[in-house]
Amino acid sequence: MKTQGQSLKKKVLAAFAILCILFIGIQFYRPEIPNPPVVADFTGPANVKAIFEKSCYDCHSNKTELKWFDKVQPAYTLVAQDVKEGRTGLNFSEWGKLAPGDQKAKLFEILNQVTTGTMPLPNYLALHHSAKLSKEDVAVLQHYIAGLMVEKVEDTAMINARSRQQAAKVNKMTKVPVTVTGVPYVDGYASWDIISTTDRADNNTMRVIYGNAIAIKAIHDNKINPWPDGAVIAKVAWDKIQDKEGNSTTGAFKQVEFMIKDSGKYAGTKGWGWGRFKTLNREPYGKTTDYATECINCHRPVANNDFVFTLPIKQ
Incomplete structure (x- = not known):
């Protein structure tokens, strides 16, 4: 006759097996993350562009580079959604399509979000530590954007x-x-x-x-x-x-x-x-x-x- 402990162990193993099957199964669900050609990339100063490439391009350009852990479900689906939303709001690969006034407005928005710590997203930084902006990075952006503001x-x-x-x-x-x-x-x-x-x-x-x-x-x-x-x-x-x-x-x-x-x-x-x-x-x-x-x-x-x-x- 099975003891209560043996019965519980069997249930735990069965649950674990089901979870493993589900985990393996969802790996076959792969929302597309396309990287279309870059048609009008950001053309600002090299030091400014380097900051954007380091901290923004994965979600806000057509140059998304996934780490191995980004490719594992269910994280992959979340990444795909972040990239889709990110490119909708701002796509550095299409920067040249924006009118000069719209470019300034986007830069103003970027500065607003990085100085408040809203961007890059905290959950993104938790695993992508290299994307974190330093005080020096923020100072470079502030200096660049301030130089574009001219009174008429x-x-x-x-x-x-x-x-x-x-x-x-x-x-x-x-x-x-x-x-x-x-x-x-x-x-x-x-x-x-x-x-x-x-x-x-x-x-x-x-x-x-x-x-x-x-x-x-x-x-x-x-x-x-x-x-x-x-x-x-x-x-x-x-x-x-x-x-x-x-x-x-x-x-x-x-x-x-x-x-x-x-x-x-x-x-x-x-x-x-x-x-x-x-x-x-x-x-x-x-x-x-x-x-x-x-x-x-x-x-x-x-x-x-x-x-x-x-x-x-x-x-």
Whole structure:
């Protein structure tokens, strides 16, 4: 007659055998990680490119190099997903396809994420120690990116003329624009209360952040982490123009971005609907739904603040 110990041992061995079979079986599931040709690689200074190659290229280029442990399931599936999302948000192998302004914006985003420790991903660094950025690496990036930020100086008369031209070009909407993810343009935001203002040195823009009534009430009630459903935040950007006396004012209208909180409807994008509408024609940004991943990645450093960078101005 079998003892209780023998029966338990048999069950443990059977469970171990099943796990081994499953482990071997999943090795045959291999999501593709293609490395297409590099068509427009990053062409910045050699020391800057070396940092990107060391710490970013595995997930953000067409030059992904897998270590042996990256190829073992289930890690392999996670790596494949990281590479797919990484290339969607930023692909150094297609850097040359970006407009100069978009390149600066990406560099600004990169610097923001590396200085906050959001990138490279902590779970990636746990096994890929060589990708860790040193203080010297960060200093090199800061110096390079700071050198790209140049103020635009113009005469006051030219500034005023541009403002009049812009006012004459405001287009009336015949149909509400909607992004490919279904996020609508929200008209009337200019009459909302102002939450804060920011500048972007990377592309010389001035920004005003507005909040709808629900967002403003949440601020007053100190209930903004998380923000309540129905809250809408609008960030409007203009060219930043500086006259010869050093006074700054708004230039051409660039875009308006919306974050619409609906934890149910937008559960797949961190509870927010992300929308960007460019130029006075309110042209929706993003040709595929992957653009929302780009927005989330940019805001990932403030995930603990419900993905919102803006700190309301205290009255």
